[in-house]
Amino acid sequence: MLITKIYQPNEVKIAAKELKLGELIAFPTETVYGLGADATNEQAVKRVYLAKGRPSDNPLIVTVASEKMITKYTGPLSSKARKVIAKFWPGSLTLVFDIKPGSLPNAVTGGLTTAAFRCPANNVTRKLIELAGVPIVGPSANSSGKPSPTTAQHVFHDLEGRIAGIVDDGPTQVGVESTILDLSTEKPTILRPGGVDVTEIEDVLGEKVISDKHTVKNSEIPKAPGMKYRHYAPDAKVLIVRPNQWQSVFEWTEKQKDPIGVMATSDILASYKKNEYSYDLGKDVVMASRRLFAGLRYFDEMNEVKTILVAEFPEDGLGMAYMNRLKKAASNQYFE
Missing domain, CATH: 3.90.870.10 (DHBP synthase)
Structure with missing residues (x-):
């Protein structure tokens, strides 16, 4: 080798x-x-x-x-x-x-x-x-x-x-x-x-830039990486959590037999009891973008974690890049 x-x-x-x-x-x-x-x-x-x-x-x-x-x-x-x-x-x-x-x-x-x-x-x-x-x-x-x-x-x-x-x-x-x-x-x-x-x-x-061409059809050759195939995904199932869902998320995780990975901002995690299965994304989307992949990898090392819940951010500025990666990791699936 x-x-x-x-x-x-x-x-x-x-x-x-x-x-x-x-x-x-x-x-x-x-x-x-x-x-x-x-x-x-x-x-x-x-x-x-x-x-x-x-x-x-x-x-x-x-x-x-x-x-x-x-x-x-x-x-x-x-x-x-x-x-x-x-x-x-x-x-x-x-x-x-x-x-x-x-x-x-x-x-x-x-x-x-x-x-x-x-x-x-x-x-x-x-x-x-x-x-x-x-x-x-x-x-x-x-x-x-x-x-x-x-x-x-x-x-x-x-x-x-x-x-x-x-x-x-x-x-x-x-x-x-x-x-x-x-x-x-x-x-x-x-x-x-x-x-x-x-x-x-x-x-x-000094002109408008087209910004909604992020995917291609299966029959097309992509001009750039990240446009066609599933990306950024750990082995566990990833679900996106909307800002108003966290209380429901915490109540749901309490009822689960298997541990659930939770990736959220510092203020949200401050009220979460199961801290051993949490990953702090920081205080804002800048820190969250820096930590997103590391967090997914963190839970990928835990075979007992089959589901990871990850915080959504508004899709503007750096949030557009963060959500682009998160949606691909989650196959566009949200916590319901």
Whole structure:
């Protein structure tokens, strides 16, 4: 079995050498941990799909260290692209562009004529890419369909023995993946809500952005991750709890023979008696977004927990990204 090494930030030179040799290296970003391979090496990219158990028609995000790195694949960028890059890169915004034919392997693009690019707000990872000298693919570093990893330990749990190494830069700060903005279409379109709010993008572009195209049909190839397959789900059943339901929830959990996992804000949990099966999401949606995946993973480790109840937040700002992930984890099921 492959030995998965843990690299500290000062060891990125060694990790970059592994990437250049075609190995898989997990890396930190401000959102979640990604699984890296040389994006120009088709065989290495195919191993990413195998390591994750990911469907091969689900395209991969290309992670870069700078704007300059992407023009080799896209050609000159539009004024719209330069505006959003100037404002949001490095950061939690992924951009979809038309690319030059044959410039990236089909294993990266899913056979599409577009590709998604992101420059993360993590100095360690940008240094890793610079030292490798190539862009790297960057899907979340977890088993496909499971909650995304927000620590190196989460990655090790899922992918030990399947990847060469993990660069450990501590817990991530945002906790939900990047916003994906499609700039290959006439109208800028959000394909996945995330760390950057649609209103921020509209302010920069000075125009309306389409923001309701988050899924595709089974017969379609998605342009971006998270649009087609079940995502972010633990083994236990997940149910969403509306703000006015918590008293009913607590009364219901008291009557259950099996323990029920409860993920809610600090103020709600203050009145919950069964604290041994609770997970604190913090005081607001910012903290809840950071802790959502970690909480789902926390209960995934408890075989006795078959049901997890998770707090709903209003679907605006970062709440749109939080609820997008939670609804996928819960298959859109609410506590009734």
